[in-house]
Amino acid sequence: MKFRRQYLYFVTQNRYQSKMEVSISGLRKQCKNKDEAFLEKDLASKEPIGQFKAWYDEVCAAKQVLFPGAMCLATVSREGFPSARYVICTSFSKDGFKFFTDYSSRKSKEMDTNPNVAATFYWAACDRSIRIEGHAEKLPDEESTEAFKSRPLDVQAAVWASSQSIPIESKSLLGERQNELREKFLAEKEVPKPNYWGGYIIRPSAVEFWQAQSNRLSDRIRFRRPEHGEIPDGKLLHAGEDGWVYERLSP
Ligand SMILES: Cc1cc2nc3c(=O)[nH]c(=O)nc-3n(C[C@H](O)[C@H](O)[C@H](O)COP(=O)(O)O)c2cc1C
Structure with a gap:
């Protein structure tokens, strides 16, 4: 397997030199075989958070x-342009x-104007991905303060030193600022939370569980809220718990 990967890399590198195009499609690992499918009977819970916990x-x-908490968060600007980046999901619950x-970053500005977001976890080690759609709400300030206070001093000083997503002249300026602030906070023995820093909660309206299969017939089971008046028929749409329904989607 190692030799095959090295060979493919060699081939793609050569193509890169001649065509300026790096093909990475051959670098695919073996996925779960069809005996390891994710079936409805394998659901650990009939609502998405219990199922998320089982996979997590x-x-x-x-x-x-x-x-494992890294999720790719997608937001949309007022003009309708999407952008995505990783953030760490620090906790989940129902x-x-x-x-x-x-709160002054690009993502926060976008969520201010459009709270609809999507987030995706990808866990290659388990051949699994989880897709979330929902809307984002700011957490109460007390909760953000508690979270800020639990961070190491260096992290707190970095938050104070940096205005996320703003262009800066050089990295050294940031480092100097962080050091100065660390010394100041050590002397004052207290680090207040900046009012531009805090948390969000994504309240999910759909959560999809995806598991790869080596035959490409990957498994997809999506939980969502039912449309108005929609009744599960037990074939395409199944009744879940806590007001959720779930369905299998084609890969
Ligand atoms: C694995 C990983 C985890 C990250 N976690 C966070 C996070 O929890 N919060 C955060 O603001 N940025 C986090 N970042 C940095 C963001 O991806 C991004 O650079 C930053 O939030 C600015 O994004 P924006 O300009 O689109 O708002 C993380 C990056 C990576 C790669």
Whole structure:
């Protein structure tokens, strides 16, 4: 397998030199086989948060994913242009998925004008991905303050030193500012939370669980809220718990 990957890399590098196009499609690892399918009977819960927890526990047990809480968060600008970046989901519950950021960043400005967001986890070690759609709400300031206070001093000083997403002249200026602030806060023995920093919760309206299959007939089971008056028929649409319904989607 290692030799094959090296060979493919060699081939793609050569193509790169001649065509200026790097093909990386051959660098695909073996996925789960069809005996390891994700079927309706395998659902750990009939609502998405219980199911999320079951998969999250499994990926943590696999110990091969450095940041299992990393999710790619997509927001949309007022003009309708999407943008995506990773954030760390710090907790989840039946209320939703929480993360922390700078309220003056690009993502926050976009969520201010359009709270509809999407987020995706990808756990290659388990051949799994989870897609979330919902709307983002700011967390109460007390909760953000508590989260800020639990961070190490260096992280707190970095938050104070940086205005996220603003162009800067050089990195050294940031480092100097962080050092000055660390010294100041050490002397004052207290680090207040800046009012431009805090958390969001994504309240989900749909959560899809995707698991790869080596035959490409990947499994997709989506939980969503039912449309007005929609009744599960037990074939295409199944009754879940806590007001959710779920359905299998074509890969
Ligand atoms: C794995 C990973 C985790 C990250 N976690 C966060 C986070 O929790 N909060 C955050 O504001 N930025 C986080 N970042 C940085 C963001 O991806 C991004 O650079 C930053 O939030 C600015 O995005 P924006 O300009 O679109 O608002 C993380 C990046 C990576 C790669």
